[in-house]
Amino acid sequence: MKTIRLFAILMIASFVATIQAQESENLHEAGDIKMGIAGVPLMDLGNGYSGIVAKPSLSFYVSDRFAINTAAFVMFPQDIEQENGRDAEVQAYGFIPSFRKHAINSGKFSFYLESGVGIGAIRYEANDPADIAIEDNSGGLLLLTAGAGINYRFAKCLELEFGVPYMYGLNITNGNDTKLFSGVAFNLGMNFVFNTRDIKKWKTKMRERMKEKWETEQ
Numbered sequence: 001m002k003t004i005r006l007f008a009i010l011m012i013a014s015f016v017a018t019i020q021a022q023e024s025e026n027l028h029e030a031g032d033i034k035m036g037i038a039g040v041p042l043m044d045l046g047n048g049y050s051g052i053v054a055k056p057s058l059s060f061y062v063s064d065r066f067a068i069n070t071a072a073f074v075m076f077p078q079d080i081e082q083e084n085g086r087d088a089e090v091q092a093y094g095f096i097p098s099f100r101k102h103a104i105n106s107g108k109f110s111f112y113l114e115s116g117v118g119i120g121a122i123r124y125e126a127n128d129p130a131d132i133a134i135e136d137n138s139g140g141l142l143l144l145t146a147g148a149g150i151n152y153r154f155a156k157c158l159e160l161e162f163g164v165p166y167m168y169g170l171n172i173t174n175g176n177d178t179k180l181f182s183g184v185a186f187n188l189g190m191n192f193v194f195n196t197r198d199i200k201k202w203k204t205k206m207r208e209r210m211k212e213k214w215e216t217e218q
Contacts, residue, residue, distance in 0.1 A: 032060070032067075034193045036056070036059075039055075054073065055189070064102075065103075072095050073094055075093065088124045089127060093121060096143055098114050112149055115145065115147075116144075120140070122137075122140075124138050141171060143169050148164060150162055157193050159193060161187065161190070169181040
């Protein structure tokens with residue numbers, strides 16, 4: 001709870017600093033493409049379970065404040081204790097499309113709200129041969145997420161991202177819908193950002209160089 005309160009204070013401070021700062025060009029613009037990678041430690045507030053997820057992502061900005069985001073995720077093998085007291089090694093992966101709205105998008109900072117629904121798969125491997133039945137739970141996942149975060153641009157094409165999404169994972173195998181995970185996750189990553197117009201400029205320069213080279217050789 002102390003960590004969540006600290007993050008809330010940092011968010012408010014970022015809000016105030018951004019509003020008071022002199023307006024400059026937006027951090028994100030229509031046509032921006034963002035590629036990122038993040039590490040996500042998971043904390044289940046219900047049973048204390050912690051896991052680690054790697055999350056590569058790709059975003060496209062349809063306007064300076066609205067983006068369509070797609071993120072893959074891989075949960076590295078973790079030993080998880082089941083509700084019946086037995087434990088198993090669990091690995092999961094999936095795909096989560098989401099929509100991102102930037103409430104603040106100015107200068108080097110932005111503040112966003114995000115929500116999404118995804119699908120995935122999970123694999124159970126029993127640590128004890130007597131618990132082999134646990135492996136029958138391997139199968140499909142339904143994933144729900146909603147949260148907020150901030151971006152900070154520290155170089156022309158590079159930015160840091162820190163977010164706090166709430167994640168809910170549901171095992172939907174064999175019609176037995178059981179909760180796999182429910183809790184707050186801290187998302188920390190780095191993004192590479194470029195605009196589609198930059199690609200057009202690069203293509204134009206390449207064509208001009210090739211044309212000059214061709215004319216020189218004639």
